[in-house]
Amino acid sequence: MLVLSRKINEAIQIGVDIEVKVIAVEGDQVKLGIDAPKNIDIHRKEIYLTIQEENNRAAALSSDVISALSSQKK
Template sequence: MLVLGRKVGERILIGDDVVVTVVSVSKDGVRVGIEAPRDVRIHRAEIVDQVAEDNRAAASAPADGTDVRALLGLRRAS
């Protein structure tokens, strides 16, 4: 892993077409802006990890219809 120190407004170039700019720094974290071609997917790692975990849980859920009945109950309640 490459670790770089940057100040607000400074940029990091990744390859020929991705630019990461430090937008702001606060006590709570750092905000970055990313410029990349539309075909480059950019996702927050924790969201990708959570979706993968949810998919694993759904794939291993029992196929007894319990989840479907629970969803139908929510639909009727609204």
């Protein structure tokens, strides 16, 4: 893991397309601005993990449904 120190209005560059800028520091919160192409999804990590869990459940459900339908006699 790369650890960087940045002050307000300072940024880091990720590749050619993504810039992460420190917008404000208020107490123990840091506000970040992220400039990235529209085709790149950006989520808070807890939201990203929830999306992944829901996708995995949906995929498992689809497999169960397909198995149940294929085991039925025509």
